[in-house]
Amino acid sequence: MPVLNQLEERIRQTWAASRRHRASIRTRFQAEVERVGGIVQVVTDLQVVGFxxxxxxxxxxxxxxxxxxxxxxxxxxxxxxLAEAGIELVTGPAPESIPGTGIGITRAALGVAETGSVLIHLDEVDGHLLSMLPEIHVVLLHQDALVDSLEEGLLLTRYLVLKSQARGLPSYLSWVTGPSRTADIERVLTIGVHGPKELHIFLLPPTGEGS
Amino acid sequence: MTRQEAFRRRAAEALANRRIRENLGRFGTAYRTARENALAVLDYTAESARLRRMKEDAVERLPELAEQFVEAARQVGAHVYRARTAEDACRYIGQLAKERGVQLVVKSKSMVSEEIELNRHLEQMGIQPLEADLGEWIIQQAGDHPSHSVMPCVHMSKEEVAQIFSKALGRAIPPDISLMVRLAREELREKFLAAGMGISGANIAVAETGTVIIVTNEGNGRLVTSAPPIHVALLGYDKIVPTIESAAPHLKLLSKTATAQQLTVYTTFITGKTGTSQIPRPREFRGSSEAEMHIVLLDNGRWAMRDDPEFREALYCIRCASCSNVCPTYRVVGGHVFGHIYTGVIGTVITPFHHGWEAAAVPQEACLLCRACIDACPAEIDLPRMVVAMRSRIVEQEEEKREARGIRRFFLNRILPNPNLYHLAVRLGGVLQLPFTRGRTVLRNLPGPLKKLTMFRAMPAVAARPLRSRVAAVLPARGETKRTVTLFGSCLIDQFYPEIGEAVIKVLNHYGVTVHYAKGQGCCGLPAYYEGQQKAAGRMARDLIAALESSPGEHIVTATPACTVTLKQYIPKLVQKDPSWEGRGRSIAGWTQDFSEYLVEVVGLGDGTLGEATGEKVTVTYHDSCSALRGLRIQQPQRRLLRMLARYELRELDDVGECCGFGGHFSADYPEVAGEVLNRKIAAIERTGADVVVLDSPGCLLQIRGGLLKQGSAIEVKHIAELLAEALD
Structure with a gap:
């Protein structure tokens, strides 16, 4: 697939640019997430996230x-x-427990600084619903999976979709920008209609290369 | 009933509802600021141009891109149905639901489903469609239809919404917005898993990958497309773009212009159906549990629109509703009056292709042709041009059916194009008005069929002597002649405001300009052009070209910007297909300049001081005419001239650029609507604390002065030429 090869080359350049500007991209990402009502926590020690x-x-x-x-x-x-706090933890697909779960924890494949968005790439329907049905959505994102612009984010999205598509596989990706909101009644901004009321993003230490 | 009577009747219902007006009015004001803030992060002009190019390319290559889209979607297992008509689409979806045993369908927002009236079709088949978008759910419960394409129930107050909630839930719900949102969440939560089918629209469809992109803020779009086993995406061919990357300007501008967000909360890329949820389904679930995605790709007039050079650009619309949000009449009457199923200006322009010309004929009357939508449209769609094109086709059809009769058509086709007859008619009016003017120059209350004219404003009396009788054919410059111009008087100045014409001449003469007044000049044809009477407008264009080109002035100057627009833009267009007139039309356009611009650009005025400051300065405000501001793109020359005047101090309006509601025939036909638009303008004028409103358009002057007089205000209204002339005394 020549298209995929071209995209891969451009993606390499994108990651190289992101590495060079990591600090400023991270700052921009944090500011934008907060602007849309999300919460970002930069994590140096993974063990802290659980607490x-x-x-x-x-x-x-x-x-x-x-x-x-x-x-x-x-x-x-x-x-x-969670055990210390007396809170039950369910792991794995376990679809039957999703409707009664208060916090859904998922990874994000990508973060976009310009818009404060995270890309949730969970083709498996119930994994995806875990990011939608609970009142709180916790997102784990590695710092080196941040890009600066919307265009770069779309480049990566295009690549991911195209890669599945080339193998005849369906895919389901969502850019999530803040918690669910509506302004349908008198244009008054209200948080948490059908989706999560809170969006917490933990920015984890870099894994080395972008995912 | 004529079109005009039908529209007036429709508008009356909306006008009776004060709340709609207040809700829409407040929204329109808040929208301007929020939009500007959201757009501040990017180069709007460049991004708009990018979007425009992308959509032009996509629509140009549509046959090829549509094939590619269908092929790619099928590769990932999606079923694609190419529906030619609304009935085809309804039938396909209904049959699918029936075959799979589906009884409950959850829907996310889809204007295409409104277009094809899908809900009604499903209900007739015994299938329950349930809207999941909060606004759409409220509308559905109320048995209403959306009045705005982004905010379906923008016309309702929270009290009205609470009543709808109370009825739907069977208990009393207080008008508490966060409570109602929570109740809607609870009420709908179960339904996503109970439904056998989810139906969504699409904001974008991607040819390369067969992907459907859906943006929502609430999250209903994600639930509708993933929780039920079957997902049906219903979309028009106009949504197809080449690649996911090419959607960048669309996504950027849609969120910023529609809801003033940097990006909508959920932007979802769906390529095929990835599986079925294993979450246990409620007992009432009926249907198949196999994962399926169906894409219904709808024509319903879109290919005809693509093949119609006058209307093709309507396919570039991204449904942000900016054109509604900035529209002065939309903000008074709302989308139920201004629109058929699709609302606002763009909605009305596409209505003929989806729902027929008759469905568009009455709602399109709402357009004032103020052009506010041109500047607001992120895809740079020339909506006013399409409104005029639509009117001219409606007129043609009415003539074919011999529906067009009456005084109006007679006046536009027989009287107006004949300078002598027209002059005679106005003079006759001047005689008939005598019992009502009683020596004054304004008419406060006209009787009988003319009552509409003075409903919300006083009208100027026909001048005792028109400009043409007051001035010589050549009006020499004071001192040496440096330049020469041909003055195009314009009907309003000639017959109603000759004093403005005299002021114009005085200023020009003062600065060494010799003025030629071409006596054979008639009307520029704008009233006929705007009403879609293209034949009459074409005749007037030729007559005016002949009258003006024989006059010796180096430039043609007018002090009526609407006429300047006609001379520069419409007349060349009206004669362009006629080889013997085409070049002459372009010459006239090239020679013509508006008064203020001529003074600044050609005469070189604009610096220094005019007149003397005696005592305290008089505060003035400036009202931009739509014709000068958006038709001619002239905004600075008038302000430079104003700042020269020592006596005056300029304080800008806080609604700069908003129309005053004149709109030529519009304010005569629809005084109730025009009066409401004017009320907003008057409120903005009053907020400046100015003693004088200055403007450059006799039309706006008629409207604003008339309104202020009627309301008993002491604020004066003057043409900028009058202020300049005074300073030269």
């Missing part, structure tokens, strides 16, 4: 959290932190 999530759950009176992938729970010390 932060437990703290949010306790403050909101939430009794169950669910993480899309089992390794997420392990990496972030979620099990211990």
């Amino acid at each position: 932060s999530i437990a703290g949010v759950a306790k403050a909101r009176g939430i009794t169950r959290c669910q993480a899309a992938e089992p390794d997420l729970a392990r990496d972030l010390n979620l099990e211990r932190a």
